[in-house]
Amino acid sequence: MPGEMPRLGFGTYAHDDPEVCAESVRQALEVGYRHVDTAQGYENEADVGRGIRESSVDREDVFLATKLLTENLAYDDVIHSTKESMDRLGVDTIDLLYVHWPLNTYDPADTLPALDELVDRGWIRHVGVSNFEPRHLEEARDVLENPIFANQVEMHPMLQQDALLADAREHDYWVVAYSPIARGEFFDHPAIAETAARLDCTPAQVCLAWLLDREHVAAIPKATGEHVVENVGALDVALDAEARERIDGIDEEHRVVDFDEAPWHATTD
Template identity: 55%
Template sequence: MTDDRLPPIGLGTWENDDPEQCAQTVTDALEMGYRHVDTARFYGNEAAVGEGIAAADVAREDVFLASKLHPMAEGLASDEVYDGIEESLSLLEVDHLDLVYVHWPVGNYDAAETLSAFDDLVDDGLARRVGVSNFDIELLEEARDHLGAPLFANQVERHPMLPREELVAHAQSHDYHLVAYSPLGRGEALDLPAVEAVAEKHGVSPAQACLAWVTHPDNVVAVPKATGPDHLEDNLAATDLELDPDDVERIDAVTTRERFVDREGAPWK
Protein backbone atom coordinates (compact mmCIF):
# COMPACT_ATOMS: atom_id res chain seq x y z
CA MET A 1 0.00 0.00 0.00
CA THR A 2 1.59 3.25 -1.08
CA ASP A 3 -0.82 5.83 0.40
CA ASP A 4 0.40 6.86 3.86
CA ARG A 5 -2.99 8.20 4.91
CA LEU A 6 -4.91 5.51 6.75
CA PRO A 7 -8.65 5.14 6.14
CA PRO A 8 -10.71 6.42 9.10
CA ILE A 9 -12.13 2.98 9.94
CA GLY A 10 -10.02 -0.17 10.08
CA LEU A 11 -10.70 -3.66 11.38
CA GLY A 12 -9.64 -4.48 14.93
CA THR A 13 -9.14 -8.17 15.73
CA TRP A 14 -8.44 -8.13 19.47
CA GLU A 15 -10.38 -10.96 21.16
CA ASN A 16 -11.44 -12.37 17.78
CA ASP A 17 -9.75 -15.60 18.74
CA ASP A 18 -11.91 -18.27 17.09
CA PRO A 19 -9.76 -19.09 14.02
CA GLU A 20 -12.59 -19.82 11.61
CA GLN A 21 -14.60 -16.81 12.66
CA CYS A 22 -11.56 -14.52 12.61
CA ALA A 23 -10.52 -15.57 9.10
CA GLN A 24 -14.07 -15.14 7.81
CA THR A 25 -14.38 -11.73 9.46
CA VAL A 26 -11.19 -10.51 7.80
CA THR A 27 -12.30 -11.80 4.40
CA ASP A 28 -15.77 -10.27 4.76
CA ALA A 29 -14.36 -6.94 5.90
CA LEU A 30 -11.89 -6.65 3.04
CA GLU A 31 -14.48 -7.59 0.45
CA MET A 32 -16.91 -4.94 1.74
CA GLY A 33 -14.28 -2.19 1.58
CA TYR A 34 -12.05 -2.24 4.66
CA ARG A 35 -8.39 -1.73 3.79
CA HIS A 36 -6.70 -1.58 7.21
CA VAL A 37 -6.41 -4.72 9.36
CA ASP A 38 -4.94 -4.57 12.87
CA THR A 39 -3.65 -7.58 14.79
CA ALA A 40 -0.86 -8.51 17.23
CA ARG A 41 1.21 -11.50 18.23
CA PHE A 42 -0.36 -11.29 21.69
CA TYR A 43 -3.85 -11.74 20.20
CA GLY A 44 -2.97 -15.27 19.06
CA ASN A 45 -4.84 -14.85 15.77
CA GLU A 46 -2.21 -13.85 13.22
CA ALA A 47 -2.53 -17.15 11.33
CA ALA A 48 -6.30 -16.65 11.01
CA VAL A 49 -5.85 -13.03 9.96
CA GLY A 50 -3.40 -14.10 7.28
CA GLU A 51 -5.80 -16.78 6.10
CA GLY A 52 -8.57 -14.21 5.82
CA ILE A 53 -6.39 -11.82 3.83
CA ALA A 54 -5.32 -14.60 1.46
CA ALA A 55 -8.94 -15.67 0.89
CA ALA A 56 -10.24 -12.18 0.12
CA ASP A 57 -10.63 -10.98 -3.43
CA VAL A 58 -8.36 -8.04 -2.63
CA ALA A 59 -4.71 -7.75 -3.60
CA ARG A 60 -2.21 -7.88 -0.73
CA GLU A 61 -0.72 -4.55 -1.82
CA ASP A 62 -4.12 -2.92 -1.25
CA VAL A 63 -4.29 -4.07 2.39
CA PHE A 64 -2.59 -2.07 5.14
CA LEU A 65 -1.58 -4.78 7.61
CA ALA A 66 -0.42 -3.87 11.10
CA SER A 67 0.78 -6.08 13.93
CA LYS A 68 2.50 -5.58 17.27
CA LEU A 69 5.37 -7.09 19.23
CA HIS A 70 4.68 -7.55 22.93
CA PRO A 71 7.39 -7.01 25.57
CA MET A 72 5.99 -9.73 27.82
CA ALA A 73 5.57 -12.31 25.06
CA GLU A 74 8.13 -11.98 22.29
CA GLY A 75 10.34 -9.54 24.21
CA LEU A 76 11.81 -6.33 22.81
CA ALA A 77 15.57 -6.83 22.93
CA SER A 78 17.19 -6.58 19.48
CA ASP A 79 17.30 -10.31 18.74
CA GLU A 80 13.80 -10.79 20.17
CA VAL A 81 12.42 -8.10 17.86
CA TYR A 82 13.77 -9.95 14.85
CA ASP A 83 12.58 -13.33 16.07
CA GLY A 84 9.18 -11.84 16.84
CA ILE A 85 8.58 -10.26 13.47
CA GLU A 86 9.83 -13.32 11.60
CA GLU A 87 7.32 -15.43 13.53
CA SER A 88 4.55 -12.92 12.78
CA LEU A 89 5.37 -12.91 9.08
CA SER A 90 5.40 -16.70 9.06
CA LEU A 91 2.02 -16.92 10.79
CA LEU A 92 0.48 -14.26 8.55
CA GLU A 93 2.12 -15.76 5.46
CA VAL A 94 3.27 -12.38 4.18
CA ASP A 95 6.71 -11.00 3.44
CA HIS A 96 6.33 -7.68 5.26
CA LEU A 97 4.15 -5.70 7.62
CA ASP A 98 2.92 -2.28 6.60
CA LEU A 99 3.24 -1.19 10.23
CA VAL A 100 4.83 -2.79 13.30
CA TYR A 101 4.08 -1.47 16.78
CA VAL A 102 5.72 -1.67 20.16
CA HIS A 103 2.64 -3.07 21.92
CA TRP A 104 3.36 -1.75 25.44
CA PRO A 105 6.27 0.25 26.91
CA VAL A 106 6.81 -2.27 29.73
CA GLY A 107 8.94 -5.34 30.39
CA ASN A 108 12.28 -5.17 28.61
CA TYR A 109 11.27 -2.28 26.37
CA ASP A 110 14.27 0.04 26.07
CA ALA A 111 13.84 3.02 23.77
CA ALA A 112 17.39 2.99 22.40
CA GLU A 113 17.73 -0.75 21.85
CA THR A 114 14.15 -1.58 20.87
CA LEU A 115 13.62 1.30 18.48
CA SER A 116 17.01 0.78 16.85
CA ALA A 117 15.88 -2.78 16.11
CA PHE A 118 12.58 -1.47 14.72
CA ASP A 119 14.53 0.88 12.45
CA ASP A 120 16.49 -2.14 11.24
CA LEU A 121 13.22 -3.93 10.41
CA VAL A 122 12.35 -1.03 8.12
CA ASP A 123 15.81 -0.96 6.58
CA ASP A 124 15.61 -4.70 5.90
CA GLY A 125 12.14 -4.50 4.35
CA LEU A 126 10.38 -6.59 7.00
CA ALA A 127 8.25 -3.63 8.05
CA ARG A 128 7.46 -0.45 6.17
CA ARG A 129 6.56 1.80 9.11
CA VAL A 130 7.06 1.98 12.87
CA GLY A 131 4.45 2.70 15.51
CA VAL A 132 4.02 2.54 19.26
CA SER A 133 1.02 1.70 21.43
CA ASN A 134 -0.09 2.88 24.86
CA PHE A 135 2.57 5.60 24.99
CA ASP A 136 2.17 8.89 26.83
CA ILE A 137 3.70 12.15 25.65
CA GLU A 138 6.95 11.71 27.59
CA LEU A 139 7.48 8.27 26.05
CA LEU A 140 6.47 9.56 22.62
CA GLU A 141 9.11 12.30 22.80
CA GLU A 142 11.72 9.76 23.86
CA ALA A 143 10.71 7.47 20.99
CA ARG A 144 10.92 10.26 18.46
CA ASP A 145 14.41 11.10 19.72
CA HIS A 146 15.60 7.51 19.18
CA LEU A 147 13.80 6.55 15.96
CA GLY A 148 15.43 7.06 12.60
CA ALA A 149 12.25 6.18 10.73
CA PRO A 150 9.36 8.62 11.15
CA LEU A 151 6.91 7.70 13.90
CA PHE A 152 3.80 6.65 11.98
CA ALA A 153 1.24 5.95 14.71
CA ASN A 154 0.46 5.75 18.41
CA GLN A 155 -2.36 3.31 19.16
CA VAL A 156 -4.31 4.04 22.33
CA GLU A 157 -7.74 3.60 23.87
CA ARG A 158 -9.96 6.49 22.76
CA HIS A 159 -13.73 6.95 22.99
CA PRO A 160 -16.07 9.63 24.38
CA MET A 161 -15.32 8.53 27.96
CA LEU A 162 -11.55 8.68 27.36
CA PRO A 163 -11.03 11.41 24.73
CA ARG A 164 -7.21 11.75 24.98
CA GLU A 165 -7.16 15.35 23.70
CA GLU A 166 -3.50 15.83 24.61
CA LEU A 167 -2.47 12.79 22.55
CA VAL A 168 -4.61 13.89 19.61
CA ALA A 169 -2.94 17.30 19.71
CA HIS A 170 0.55 15.82 19.98
CA ALA A 171 -0.11 13.58 16.97
CA GLN A 172 -1.41 16.54 14.99
CA SER A 173 1.58 18.72 15.83
CA HIS A 174 4.08 15.99 14.91
CA ASP A 175 2.27 14.61 11.85
CA TYR A 176 1.54 11.03 12.83
CA HIS A 177 -1.66 9.03 13.27
CA LEU A 178 -3.49 8.38 16.50
CA VAL A 179 -5.12 4.95 16.14
CA ALA A 180 -8.05 4.43 18.50
CA TYR A 181 -8.69 0.98 19.93
CA SER A 182 -11.89 0.20 21.85
CA PRO A 183 -13.44 3.24 20.12
CA LEU A 184 -16.95 2.20 21.21
CA GLY A 185 -15.91 1.95 24.86
CA ARG A 186 -16.69 -1.78 24.96
CA GLY A 187 -20.22 -0.82 23.84
CA GLU A 188 -20.86 1.45 26.81
CA ALA A 189 -20.32 4.63 24.80
CA LEU A 190 -23.33 3.68 22.66
CA ASP A 191 -25.64 4.28 25.62
CA LEU A 192 -24.40 7.80 26.33
CA PRO A 193 -27.27 10.30 25.87
CA ALA A 194 -25.03 12.59 23.78
CA VAL A 195 -24.13 9.78 21.39
CA GLU A 196 -27.74 8.64 21.16
CA ALA A 197 -28.90 12.19 20.44
CA VAL A 198 -26.37 12.69 17.63
CA ALA A 199 -27.30 9.32 16.16
CA GLU A 200 -31.01 10.18 16.23
CA LYS A 201 -30.37 13.59 14.65
CA HIS A 202 -28.61 12.00 11.67
CA GLY A 203 -30.75 8.85 11.47
CA VAL A 204 -27.77 6.55 12.02
CA SER A 205 -26.77 3.98 14.62
CA PRO A 206 -25.06 5.05 17.88
CA ALA A 207 -21.99 3.13 16.69
CA GLN A 208 -21.75 5.29 13.58
CA ALA A 209 -22.19 8.48 15.62
CA CYS A 210 -19.53 7.37 18.11
CA LEU A 211 -17.01 6.35 15.43
CA ALA A 212 -17.59 9.57 13.49
CA TRP A 213 -16.77 11.51 16.67
CA VAL A 214 -13.68 9.40 17.44
CA THR A 215 -12.32 9.97 13.92
CA HIS A 216 -13.39 13.56 13.35
CA PRO A 217 -9.85 14.92 13.87
CA ASP A 218 -8.19 14.30 10.51
CA ASN A 219 -5.25 12.40 12.01
CA VAL A 220 -7.32 9.94 14.08
CA VAL A 221 -8.44 6.54 12.83
CA ALA A 222 -10.36 3.79 14.65
CA VAL A 223 -10.02 0.02 14.63
CA PRO A 224 -13.28 -1.28 16.11
CA LYS A 225 -13.70 -5.00 16.53
CA ALA A 226 -16.69 -6.56 14.78
CA THR A 227 -17.43 -10.08 13.62
CA GLY A 228 -20.80 -10.29 11.86
CA PRO A 229 -21.36 -8.65 8.45
CA ASP A 230 -24.06 -6.34 9.82
CA HIS A 231 -21.74 -4.84 12.44
CA LEU A 232 -18.88 -4.63 9.97
CA GLU A 233 -21.04 -2.71 7.51
CA ASP A 234 -22.47 -0.46 10.20
CA ASN A 235 -19.02 0.51 11.47
CA LEU A 236 -17.68 1.16 7.99
CA ALA A 237 -20.67 3.39 7.21
CA ALA A 238 -19.35 5.85 9.82
CA THR A 239 -16.97 7.07 7.12
CA ASP A 240 -19.99 8.58 5.33
CA LEU A 241 -21.21 10.52 8.37
CA GLU A 242 -20.01 14.11 8.67
CA LEU A 243 -20.63 15.62 12.07
CA ASP A 244 -21.26 19.35 12.38
CA PRO A 245 -19.58 21.44 15.11
CA ASP A 246 -22.64 21.16 17.36
CA ASP A 247 -22.46 17.35 17.18
CA VAL A 248 -18.79 17.33 18.07
CA GLU A 249 -19.33 19.79 20.91
CA ARG A 250 -22.20 17.71 22.28
CA ILE A 251 -20.10 14.56 22.53
CA ASP A 252 -17.07 16.53 23.69
CA ALA A 253 -19.19 17.62 26.66
CA VAL A 254 -19.52 14.05 27.99
CA THR A 255 -18.13 14.12 31.53
CA THR A 256 -18.15 10.39 32.30
CA ARG A 257 -14.60 9.05 32.42
CA GLU A 258 -13.74 5.38 32.18
CA ARG A 259 -10.75 3.36 31.00
CA PHE A 260 -11.39 -0.22 29.90
CA VAL A 261 -7.83 -1.39 29.16
CA ASP A 262 -5.25 -1.31 31.91
CA ARG A 263 -2.19 -3.22 33.03
CA GLU A 264 0.57 -3.11 35.62
CA GLY A 265 3.35 -0.77 34.58
CA ALA A 266 1.23 1.27 32.16
CA PRO A 267 2.44 4.88 31.75
CA TRP A 268 -0.65 6.29 33.44
CA LYS A 269 -0.10 4.30 36.64
Protein backbone atom coordinates in the same frame (compact mmCIF):
# COMPACT_ATOMS: atom_id res chain seq x y z
CA MET B 1 -1.39 14.89 7.40
CA PRO B 2 0.83 11.86 8.12
CA GLY B 3 1.62 9.21 5.54
CA GLU B 4 -1.11 7.24 3.84
CA MET B 5 -3.18 4.81 5.91
CA PRO B 6 -6.89 3.91 5.61
CA ARG B 7 -8.55 5.71 8.51
CA LEU B 8 -11.15 3.07 9.29
CA GLY B 9 -9.46 -0.21 10.11
CA PHE B 10 -10.63 -3.61 11.25
CA GLY B 11 -9.52 -4.66 14.73
CA THR B 12 -9.07 -8.33 15.63
CA TYR B 13 -8.54 -8.29 19.40
CA ALA B 14 -10.29 -11.28 21.05
CA HIS B 15 -10.93 -12.89 17.66
CA ASP B 16 -9.72 -16.17 19.13
CA ASP B 17 -11.89 -18.58 17.11
CA PRO B 18 -9.80 -19.32 13.99
CA GLU B 19 -12.73 -19.70 11.62
CA VAL B 20 -14.62 -16.65 12.91
CA CYS B 21 -11.46 -14.56 12.76
CA ALA B 22 -10.58 -15.53 9.19
CA GLU B 23 -14.16 -15.09 8.01
CA SER B 24 -14.54 -11.71 9.75
CA VAL B 25 -11.36 -10.41 8.14
CA ARG B 26 -12.49 -11.70 4.74
CA GLN B 27 -15.92 -10.10 5.22
CA ALA B 28 -14.41 -6.81 6.35
CA LEU B 29 -12.26 -6.57 3.25
CA GLU B 30 -15.16 -7.51 1.00
CA VAL B 31 -17.34 -4.68 2.38
CA GLY B 32 -14.67 -2.03 2.04
CA TYR B 33 -12.12 -2.04 4.88
CA ARG B 34 -8.53 -1.76 3.70
CA HIS B 35 -6.72 -1.65 7.06
CA VAL B 36 -6.41 -4.73 9.28
CA ASP B 37 -4.90 -4.71 12.76
CA THR B 38 -3.64 -7.66 14.81
CA ALA B 39 -0.90 -8.44 17.36
CA GLN B 40 1.42 -11.21 18.41
CA GLY B 41 -0.44 -11.31 21.70
CA TYR B 42 -3.79 -11.93 20.02
CA GLU B 43 -2.51 -15.31 18.80
CA ASN B 44 -4.49 -14.96 15.57
CA GLU B 45 -1.96 -13.68 13.04
CA ALA B 46 -2.24 -16.88 10.98
CA ASP B 47 -6.03 -16.56 10.88
CA VAL B 48 -5.82 -12.89 9.91
CA GLY B 49 -3.44 -13.78 7.11
CA ARG B 50 -5.79 -16.50 5.90
CA GLY B 51 -8.70 -14.08 5.89
CA ILE B 52 -6.73 -11.66 3.73
CA ARG B 53 -5.77 -14.41 1.28
CA GLU B 54 -9.34 -15.73 1.07
CA SER B 55 -10.74 -12.30 0.23
CA SER B 56 -10.99 -10.89 -3.27
CA VAL B 57 -8.78 -7.94 -2.28
CA ASP B 58 -5.16 -7.95 -3.40
CA ARG B 59 -2.58 -8.00 -0.61
CA GLU B 60 -1.00 -4.76 -1.88
CA ASP B 61 -4.32 -3.00 -1.31
CA VAL B 62 -4.46 -3.99 2.38
CA PHE B 63 -2.69 -1.95 5.05
CA LEU B 64 -1.61 -4.61 7.57
CA ALA B 65 -0.47 -3.85 11.12
CA THR B 66 0.69 -6.04 13.99
CA LYS B 67 2.28 -5.50 17.39
CA LEU B 68 5.23 -6.90 19.32
CA LEU B 69 4.65 -8.77 22.57
CA THR B 70 6.23 -7.06 25.56
CA GLU B 71 8.31 -10.22 26.05
CA ASN B 72 9.79 -9.75 22.56
CA LEU B 73 11.29 -6.28 22.84
CA ALA B 74 15.01 -7.04 23.22
CA TYR B 75 16.86 -6.30 19.97
CA ASP B 76 17.27 -9.88 18.76
CA ASP B 77 13.76 -10.83 19.88
CA VAL B 78 12.28 -7.96 17.88
CA ILE B 79 14.01 -9.25 14.75
CA HIS B 80 13.22 -12.93 15.26
CA SER B 81 9.62 -12.49 16.39
CA THR B 82 8.86 -10.13 13.51
CA LYS B 83 10.03 -12.79 11.05
CA GLU B 84 7.74 -15.25 12.84
CA SER B 85 4.84 -12.79 12.53
CA MET B 86 5.53 -12.41 8.81
CA ASP B 87 5.52 -16.18 8.40
CA ARG B 88 2.24 -16.56 10.31
CA LEU B 89 0.63 -13.73 8.34
CA GLY B 90 1.98 -15.11 5.07
CA VAL B 91 3.44 -11.79 3.95
CA ASP B 92 6.82 -10.45 2.87
CA THR B 93 6.28 -7.01 4.41
CA ILE B 94 4.27 -5.68 7.36
CA ASP B 95 2.97 -2.18 6.73
CA LEU B 96 3.07 -1.05 10.36
CA LEU B 97 4.76 -2.71 13.34
CA TYR B 98 3.95 -1.41 16.81
CA VAL B 99 5.61 -1.74 20.18
CA HIS B 100 2.44 -2.92 21.94
CA TRP B 101 3.27 -1.50 25.39
CA PRO B 102 6.32 0.30 26.87
CA LEU B 103 6.52 -2.44 29.53
CA ASN B 104 8.47 -5.57 30.54
CA THR B 105 11.42 -5.96 28.15
CA TYR B 106 10.97 -2.54 26.54
CA ASP B 107 14.23 -0.57 26.52
CA PRO B 108 14.24 2.37 24.10
CA ALA B 109 17.96 2.10 23.42
CA ASP B 110 17.65 -1.62 22.60
CA THR B 111 14.14 -1.99 21.19
CA LEU B 112 13.85 0.98 18.87
CA PRO B 113 17.07 0.47 16.85
CA ALA B 114 15.72 -3.00 16.01
CA LEU B 115 12.66 -1.36 14.46
CA ASP B 116 14.93 0.87 12.38
CA GLU B 117 16.79 -2.27 11.29
CA LEU B 118 13.50 -3.87 10.20
CA VAL B 119 12.73 -0.84 8.03
CA ASP B 120 16.20 -1.08 6.50
CA ARG B 121 15.62 -4.76 5.72
CA GLY B 122 12.27 -3.99 4.10
CA TRP B 123 10.41 -6.26 6.52
CA ILE B 124 8.28 -3.36 7.76
CA ARG B 125 7.25 -0.10 6.13
CA HIS B 126 6.47 2.00 9.20
CA VAL B 127 7.37 2.14 12.90
CA GLY B 128 4.56 2.44 15.42
CA VAL B 129 4.10 2.56 19.17
CA SER B 130 1.08 1.76 21.29
CA ASN B 131 -0.06 2.96 24.70
CA PHE B 132 2.78 5.48 24.81
CA GLU B 133 2.43 8.56 26.96
CA PRO B 134 4.02 11.90 25.92
CA ARG B 135 7.24 11.14 27.83
CA HIS B 136 7.64 7.82 26.00
CA LEU B 137 7.01 9.48 22.66
CA GLU B 138 9.62 12.17 23.28
CA GLU B 139 12.18 9.57 24.29
CA ALA B 140 11.40 7.42 21.26
CA ARG B 141 11.82 10.35 18.88
CA ASP B 142 15.29 10.92 20.33
CA VAL B 143 16.31 7.30 19.59
CA LEU B 144 14.57 6.39 16.34
CA GLU B 145 16.02 7.17 12.94
CA ASN B 146 12.61 6.65 11.33
CA PRO B 147 9.62 8.81 12.22
CA ILE B 148 6.89 7.47 14.48
CA PHE B 149 4.03 6.71 12.10
CA ALA B 150 1.31 5.99 14.68
CA ASN B 151 0.56 5.73 18.37
CA GLN B 152 -2.28 3.29 19.03
CA VAL B 153 -4.23 4.13 22.19
CA GLU B 154 -7.69 3.77 23.63
CA MET B 155 -9.74 6.68 22.34
CA HIS B 156 -13.48 7.33 22.18
CA PRO B 157 -15.92 10.06 23.29
CA MET B 158 -15.42 9.10 26.95
CA LEU B 159 -11.62 9.15 26.63
CA GLN B 160 -10.80 11.93 24.21
CA GLN B 161 -7.00 11.91 24.67
CA ASP B 162 -6.54 15.59 23.87
CA ALA B 163 -2.91 15.74 25.05
CA LEU B 164 -1.86 12.77 22.94
CA LEU B 165 -3.75 14.11 19.95
CA ALA B 166 -2.02 17.47 20.30
CA ASP B 167 1.35 15.71 20.28
CA ALA B 168 0.35 13.77 17.16
CA ARG B 169 -0.64 16.95 15.36
CA GLU B 170 2.55 18.72 16.40
CA HIS B 171 4.79 15.86 15.23
CA ASP B 172 2.59 14.71 12.35
CA TYR B 173 1.72 11.09 13.08
CA TRP B 174 -1.50 9.11 13.45
CA VAL B 175 -3.37 8.35 16.63
CA VAL B 176 -5.04 4.99 16.02
CA ALA B 177 -8.02 4.53 18.31
CA TYR B 178 -8.56 1.10 19.81
CA SER B 179 -11.78 0.30 21.70
CA PRO B 180 -13.25 3.18 19.66
CA ILE B 181 -16.80 2.37 20.72
CA ALA B 182 -15.77 1.41 24.29
CA ARG B 183 -17.43 -1.99 23.84
CA GLY B 184 -20.80 -0.27 23.75
CA GLU B 185 -20.60 0.72 27.42
CA PHE B 186 -21.87 4.27 26.90
CA PHE B 187 -24.24 3.97 23.95
CA ASP B 188 -26.99 5.31 26.22
CA HIS B 189 -25.10 8.53 27.01
CA PRO B 190 -27.42 11.38 25.93
CA ALA B 191 -24.82 12.99 23.67
CA ILE B 192 -24.42 9.70 21.80
CA ALA B 193 -27.95 8.27 21.88
CA GLU B 194 -29.71 11.50 21.00
CA THR B 195 -27.26 12.26 18.19
CA ALA B 196 -27.80 8.77 16.76
CA ALA B 197 -31.57 9.20 16.86
CA ARG B 198 -31.42 12.67 15.27
CA LEU B 199 -29.06 11.61 12.48
CA ASP B 200 -30.78 8.24 11.91
CA CYS B 201 -27.70 6.13 12.54
CA THR B 202 -26.45 3.86 15.31
CA PRO B 203 -24.54 4.88 18.47
CA ALA B 204 -21.52 2.92 17.22
CA GLN B 205 -21.58 4.88 13.97
CA VAL B 206 -21.76 8.15 15.90
CA CYS B 207 -18.68 7.23 17.95
CA LEU B 208 -16.71 6.20 14.88
CA ALA B 209 -17.80 9.21 12.84
CA TRP B 210 -16.71 11.49 15.69
CA LEU B 211 -13.26 9.90 15.70
CA LEU B 212 -12.90 10.05 11.92
CA ASP B 213 -13.91 13.71 12.04
CA ARG B 214 -10.79 14.44 14.13
CA GLU B 215 -7.64 15.32 12.21
CA HIS B 216 -4.79 12.77 12.55
CA VAL B 217 -7.11 10.06 13.97
CA ALA B 218 -7.85 6.57 12.63
CA ALA B 219 -10.05 3.93 14.30
CA ILE B 220 -9.94 0.13 14.39
CA PRO B 221 -13.25 -1.26 15.71
CA LYS B 222 -13.48 -5.01 16.23
CA ALA B 223 -16.66 -6.66 14.97
CA THR B 224 -18.28 -9.82 13.69
CA GLY B 225 -21.34 -10.48 11.54
CA GLU B 226 -23.69 -7.58 10.88
CA HIS B 227 -21.60 -5.22 13.01
CA VAL B 228 -18.80 -5.40 10.42
CA VAL B 229 -21.14 -3.71 7.96
CA GLU B 230 -22.65 -1.39 10.58
CA ASN B 231 -19.24 0.00 11.51
CA VAL B 232 -18.12 0.67 7.95
CA GLY B 233 -21.35 2.64 7.57
CA ALA B 234 -19.79 5.27 9.82
CA LEU B 235 -17.96 6.51 6.73
CA ASP B 236 -21.31 7.77 5.44
CA VAL B 237 -22.29 9.59 8.66
CA ALA B 238 -21.70 13.35 8.58
CA LEU B 239 -21.73 14.92 12.01
CA ASP B 240 -23.04 18.46 12.15
CA ALA B 241 -21.80 21.23 14.42
CA GLU B 242 -24.36 20.40 17.10
CA ALA B 243 -23.23 16.77 17.27
CA ARG B 244 -19.56 17.67 17.41
CA GLU B 245 -20.15 20.26 20.13
CA ARG B 246 -22.15 17.88 22.29
CA ILE B 247 -19.66 15.03 22.03
CA ASP B 248 -16.62 17.29 22.42
CA GLY B 249 -18.25 18.62 25.58
CA ILE B 250 -18.52 15.25 27.36
CA ASP B 251 -16.64 15.75 30.61
CA GLU B 252 -16.86 12.25 32.07
CA GLU B 253 -13.84 10.03 31.51
CA HIS B 254 -13.81 6.24 31.41
CA ARG B 255 -11.20 3.70 30.33
CA VAL B 256 -12.16 0.26 29.08
CA VAL B 257 -8.56 -1.02 29.28
CA ASP B 258 -6.85 -0.29 32.57
CA PHE B 259 -4.52 -2.02 35.05
CA ASP B 260 -2.13 -0.97 37.78
CA GLU B 261 1.06 -1.23 35.69
CA ALA B 262 -0.36 0.76 32.77
CA PRO B 263 1.92 3.59 31.59
CA TRP B 264 -0.57 6.34 32.43
CA HIS B 265 -0.41 5.48 36.13
CA ALA B 266 3.31 6.25 36.41
CA THR B 267 4.69 9.78 36.42
CA THR B 268 8.28 8.64 35.93
CA ASP B 269 9.90 5.54 34.43
